[in-house]
Amino acid sequence: MAATTTVTRSLPALPEGWSADKDFKPITKITASSQRTIEPVGPHFLAHARRARHKRTFSEDDRIQAQESAKKIEKDDESDESEPEDPMMLQREAKDWKSQDHYQVLGITKYRWKATEDQIKRAHRKKVLKHHPDKKAAQGSSEDDSFFKCIQKATEVLLDPVKRRQFDSIDEKADVEPPSKKESGKNFYKLWSRVFKAESRFSKQQPVPMFGDANSTKEEVDNFYNFWYNFDSWRTFEYLDEDVPDDNENRGQKRHMERKNANARSKKKAEDNARLRKMLDDCSAADERIKRFRQEANAAKNKKKNDKEAAEKKAKEDARLKKEAEEKAAKEAEEKAKVDREANKKAKEAAKTAVKKNKRILKGSVKDANYFASGDATAAQVDAVLNDVDLIQGKIDPDEIAALAGKLNGLKVADEIKGVWSGEVKRLVGAGKLKDGEAKSLV
């Protein structure tokens, strides 16, 4: 094809980082194709043939092989098998067309309301080929064309969408009777599915929700019954009208008949609606799914209620326990604080006593050492030593006092006592708590 089309929408920019060998990246193959027949007609075909043939010749076998691989477009009518013709049906008269089963006449009872227009046309043609009176006459049999007229009538009705609906409306053979309680037991879903499938032919709204089975969800089942309880049906009952006289003379009679028919139609329509409603009531009453859903709903509801009560109870209990625990903890804490306080007091007192005792040891030690005097200590000597002891006591904490007391306790020899004291003074001077030269008397 030579002509080039131009597209105004633009190509995308090359994404950052795109790269390929020679700027081309093959990714997949073209999706598999079907073999079809091109028509050997027109200048472009002849050009194709010239290219494709290239001085080759093909045999009959090639033809057969090629044709077999090509997708079939024309379907041979032989494919649908014929239904046997009931001899009683062949005796029918076209004037009784109202009572005739048009689908049976055309041999498509297995389709009925499901028959496509194409199937009806093909069925009609087959019957025409078989029953045309001119053919029968040509073959020497009787010129009876009554059944042929039945065929024409059937086709006329079934190929007219309005008339076909009128007939389908009263085609009882397409009805599926609702199962009795007994029957429906085990095959409940299968049997009722069939019923609703047949019934669905009258629905203005298509597609119609399926009946489903035991595993359908609540939503599906609700949807189904909602649809059917609000069923919008095109079913009409004109087909059962009584004949209205055609002549103009008897106008009164005509009008009377028309009114009678109109009444009959609406009565039948009302009856039909009632029938459907009753059927739905029966079906839903026996529908285990609905029972189950109700139970489940109840159980769920009860569970909710119980859960709520339990939760409330638990909350109360929890609150109570919590309060108790809190009270207990508070009390315990209080008691502990009291004990602690007392212990603290005792300890403090003990410490105080210990300090007093230790101080006594300290002072006792210098006394034992005779205030480091050789001979009787002078009052000044005693004072100086005791002042320095006081000084040191003031600089150190009770633990240090205790430690010092520990070292001094039991010592009786003055030099040893002095040694301890002078060590202590040195320590304190080292720690910077005493200035060099202070507590001289103890060194």
Next chain:
Amino acid sequence: MAEKGGNKLGVSPDERCAIGISFGNSYSSIASTIDDSPVVIANEDGDRQIPTILSYIDGEEYTGNQAKAMLIRNPSNTVVSFKDFLGQDFKSIDPTHCHAAAHPEDVSGTVSFKIQDKGEKEASTLSVSEVSTRYIRRLVQSATDYLGKKVTSAVIAVPTNFSKKQREALVKAANDADLEVLQLINEPIASVLAYDARPEAKLEDKIIVVAELGGTRSDVAVVASRGGLYTILATAHDYEFAGVHLDKVLMDHFAQEFMKKNPNVDPRENARSLAKLKAESEAAKKSLSIGTNANFSVESLAEGIDFQMTINRLRYETIARKVFDGFNRLVEGVIKKAGLDVLDIDEVILSGGTSHTPRIASNFRSLFPDTTTIQAPSTNPNAINPSELQPRGAALQASLIQEYETEDIEQSTHAALTTVKHITNAIGVICVSDDGTETFTRIIAPETAVPARRTVHVAAPKDGGDVLVKIVEGGTHIKVTKPEPKAKDNSAKDEDDSDFDDSEEEEEEHREKVWKIGTTLAEAAVKGVKEGGKVEVTINVANDLSATITTREVGGKGGVRGNLKPA
């Protein structure tokens, strides 16, 4: 599909004078190409639609409208509607349309007619093949007279469901009339060719519905036209809604009107009255295709009573609605059978005599989206006369192949050449629209026969630079948008009350065809495209579905080239 035996006559290419023939059950036509353009030839009566009827009276042979007139006076020696019987045994024919003429008979399975063709004394038994030969001989004679040169050969259009046996029988009947059959071609394709061969026609890939609405049957085909190659995707054949059924509607109408004035005289109950009623009803029907009124006037319609009335088109369209609706359903059905939607159809060609009817064309007009071309006289002033499409197409094909040796025609139309792979999905390139979304742009249409080669030029981004050529497969789906329940628009209320009338229509859902991007086949880069530049992308798919993709800047040098492996 050159049938075996077409060359029995051994005509050599330089002796040939070839015509195109449309051979219908109701009407036939002959056409020839004069200076490459097809011309439908009028017979000696000046008719271009020549009734397919053969009649004898006093040993004299009549065809066309002269024979048709005999249906009133001499029906039993008048053969009508016989073409479909060719190549069929008696068991499988539908004799319906022969009822008011010679009846087909069963001569050991062969369909035959008993006709007094040599005067009143004796009757001959003529097989349908013999009847066809005699009729074709007359057609050829008319063409020869017109062209001033002995017609030796023809291309004949046949229905797509014509069986092998029927095709062979037709070739034989033609050969017996000293006519070489160069090729039998399918009727819808003849019609498509007639349109495609017009000088102003553009070669485009499109899906065409050809509705051939004839006298006794309606045939519809969905055809993929790809680079001038035609593939039939689906067909439907219908014998319940056709020209005769429209005649019947008018016959019943006129008969009832007649009976209002003449109670108890039913013109349908007497063969001769019925024939008159039928002839005049058909004439009125044709008038109603052109005018808005038609006259129905028959002298001595029944029991010596003359009858005259007029009918207007509206009335006709009302009483014929069932038949018209049938055509719509037939067309919808075959589109569905092809797995397509009305939105996929680019063109509808109305072919055959019944396609003159304006109402049928306007019904199709509303069935299809506005983008679909409806080729019918009443919807398109440039449409070709629907009665002439098949003969024109056949004549065009005849002129294309008449120079070939018979052997060459047979080999060139061989199934080994016509059975080819067709691409399943469309192949195209990704483009970006203004809002930045990626869209599929088709390069090769689905159902294109391979080998196939297509080229497109695509704009580069405004500023040029490096561009990505991403080759992908694409499919379509139908997007249905339900209209938003329209909030009452009060704003314009007091000024403008005029537009409440179309509220009904606006309720309708909106359907559109949208492309879906499928699998990526390949990516290529075209670098350094100039500002405002364009990129050329060519895809070449070979017989084995391997493909070569080439792309470059339009006007630029070099380019990128890569291959895809066979499927």
